[in-house]
Amino acid sequence: MDEGLFLLKDGKGRAFLVRAKPGGVFHHHRGTVPHEAILEAGPGGRVKTHLGEELSVHRPSLEEYVLHMKRSATPTYPKDASAMVALLDLAPGMRVLEAGTGSGGLTLFLARAVGPEGLVDSYEARPQHLKQAEANVRAFWPHDNVRFHLKALEEAELEGEAYHGVALDLMEPWKVLPKAALALMPDRFLVAYLPNITQVLELVKGAEGLPLRLERVLEVGWREWEIRLPVAHPRFQQVGHTAFLVVFRRWKAS
Incomplete structure (x- = not known):
């Protein structure tokens, strides 16, 4: 930092x-x-x-930094980013594929989860977003375990079964699903972050015929309380719906 x-x-x-x-x-x-x-x-x-x-x-803290850092795009909310790390089952030394980078909030969670010996390959097609994301990541995270790529994931040449996890934060992730699925190791996870349920349905439809099994679709709740002794009550302003997390698991190629 x-x-x-x-x-x-x-x-x-x-x-x-x-x-x-x-x-x-x-x-x-x-x-x-x-x-x-x-x-x-x-x-x-x-x-x-x-x-x-x-x-x-x-x-x-990482949560505080992501909520207050400069943004070129709305970052993945920390409650969702931490859930994505858990759903991807990441551990130190693993390799993870991310698209798109946005402001770099999710990138930071992924980078810290896989640790200095791991690797995050992050793809972003918008130069302004990638520049801000790289600055945000470098200011907080001292380790050089993130590779930033200025291109859409559709244009990337990916090694087959090379990643322990895939994190997608894209408006139309179904367009990159075939390529992302083949880059994922067998029995590992792909998690997509999607704001609305229509996108979820489109993504699930797009997974048909691919070596992916839908594991679950969920929302992450976050309810804070106000404590002013002797009174306690939920805060009047709460974080409501932010996104759906869609989790797929990769089948072994037959």
């Missing part, structure tokens, strides 16, 4: 991602803080704005 990367939180729980550098100034609506003060306080410390507003200083 970039040593100058910090997350500041105010008294109301609002979070701000800051890349501290000499001479820089963080602007809060309740005053300013020199970046030198943030660097001096360090993770777990506290700083005050010139108007007296107290802010806590942290190293951002």
Whole structure:
């Protein structure tokens, strides 16, 4: 992680991602803080704005970073990204194929799951998105285990049965399903992230005749609670539906 990367939180729980550098100034609506003060306080410390507003200083977690990093595309929500890692059954040293890269949120979850000895091959056809994704990944993740490819997966030349998992976050994943299926090792998983059920049905239809078995379709719930002793209740603003996760398992070629 970039040593100058910090997350500041105010008294109301609002979070701000800051890349501290000499001479820089963080602007809060309740005053300013020199970046030198943030660097001096360090993770777990506290700083005050010139108007007296107290802010806590942290190293951002992966979830916090993905939610607050710069975006060129809407990132895969952390609750879904972590579920995809579990559904793909990833472990250190594995190889995983991703398309598309988007802002790099899911890429970070995949890269950390397979570890420095593993590999993520990530494909993105839009130059602006890939540039931002690469910057986002490099700022948070210090290991060189992600290969970024500026092309659509349809154009890629993939080795057969080379990947332990395939993660698809595309508007029309059924177009790349035949190629992705052949690149997946037998008895391993392909997981697609799709916002609406019409896409799910189209993807399942597109899998007919391919060496893929539909394992399950699910949504990931996430319900936060507000605790203000002695009162506890669900937060009024909740994260609702974000996407359907569609899980396929690869048959062994006959």
